[in-house]
Amino acid sequence: MDSESNRIKVRELVSGVDNGIVDALMQGAVDLHVHSGPSIMxxxxxxxxxxxxxxxxxxxxxxxxxxxxxxAPVIPMMERVLGHLGVSMFGGLVLNNTTGGFNPYVVDSELNHGGKMIWMPTAQSANHIRSSFRKSRLAMNVQLKAPKLLTVLDDSGQVTDPVKEILDSIAKFDAVLSSGHLHVWEIWKLFEEAKTRGVKNLIVNHPMYGLHFTYDDIREIAEFGALIEQSACLYIDSRFNVFEPELLVEHIRAAGVENSSIGSDLGQVDNPTPVEGMRQAIKLCLASGLTEDEVRLLVRDNPSKLVGLPLPSSTAN
Structure with missing residues (x-):
């Protein structure tokens, strides 16, 4: 089924979902994947x-x-201007060439600036470039220098020393380690090393898109302790849609609702806004048979725990 057919099917599936229920489930939600600007994208x-x-x-x-x-460094200024709105704001660093790659000094500075998440390379990871050599969805409106392909492993398949030093910093600051766009094999090696070094907070972003996960991989890495985040934009009425809508819940079930979350992965032009993307994802989950309590785990409780936000005093409706 092509993307346009998927998008039509999404609209049909969610048309009967009660907007009042969606409004209630949005209360207290946490979106750990917002692509806002300014940006060179x-x-x-x-x-x-x-x-x-x-x-x-x-x-x-x-x-x-x-x-x-x-x-992260400008969040204190945004809090001064927008803090009264009651939205907790978090930043982090993606370890692409443009931010220094696997530079422990840059990561240390980021974490001292309050960065909450360190992503492994995305657009400049070796896996991403090899997997999208014809076309990448990470299009930019400027031309950067040709990338150096980044991997966390050396020629013998072991985690490199600079990456180990970065993992130590993540553990020290109790920050979150994201798999970025590494290959599943790299992610397993990285997460095993991270756990031995005291990293407690692990997340895998869109495992079925570009990372070469199987269903068994999802289940096993969730059992290992990683939160599995599904990107709403890949399933909803979005120009980034690549999956049939019913696969959202199928992919969530592979890890277990208790080990999963949903991030919008939105903010791009000609797409739903992050808020609308989360609303569509909630509707799709409900239309596909998840309960309201299960959806709250996905969009509120699980992402809140990962970044250390206390849950509401009552976790009832």
């Missing part, structure tokens, strides 16, 4: 607009992700 909302829209929808936390710089 085209964005439809800036960071401040993303916060304002999140607050209006009842979202209590968002994590900004840019593939080429960190938002």
């Amino acid at each position: 085209d964005r439809q909302v800036d960071h401040m607009q993303a916060v304002e829209q999140a607050a209006e929808a009842g979202i209590r936390g968002i994590l900004f992700k840019d593939h080429h710089y960190s938002v």
Whole structure:
């Protein structure tokens, strides 16, 4: 089934979902995958607009992700201007060439600036470049220098010393380690090393898209302790749709709802906003048979725990 057929099917599936239920499930949600701007990639909302829209929808936390710089150092200024809206704001660093690659000094600075998540390479990971050599969805409106392919492993398949040093810093600051766009084999080696070094917070982003996971891989790495984040944009009425809508819940079930979360992975032009993407994902989950309590785990409780946000005093409706 092609993307346009998928998108039509999404619209049909979610048309009967009660918007009032969706509104309630948005209250307290946390989106750990927001691509707002400014950016050298085209964005439809800036960071401040993303916060304002999140607050209006009842979202209590968002994590900004840019593939080429960190938002973390400017969050204190945004908190001064927008803190009254009650949205917790988080930043982090993607270890692409444009941010220094596997440079422990850069990571140490980022974490001292309050960065919450360290992503392994995305657009400049060896796996991403090899997997998308004809076309990448990470298109930019500027021409960067040709990338150096990045991998966390040396020629013998062992985690490199600079990456080990980075893992030590992540553990020290109790930050979150994301798999980025590494290959599943690299991710397993990385996460095993991370756990031995005291990293407690692990997340895999969109495992079935570009990372070469199988269902068994998803189940096993969730059992190992990683949170499995599904990207809403890959399943909903979005120009990034690549999966039939019913696969969202199938992929969630592979890890278990208790080990899964949903991030919008949105903010690009000509796509739903991050807020609308989360709403569509919630509708799709409900239409596909998940209960309201299961959806709360996916969009509120599990991502909140990962970034250390306390749950509401009552976890009832």
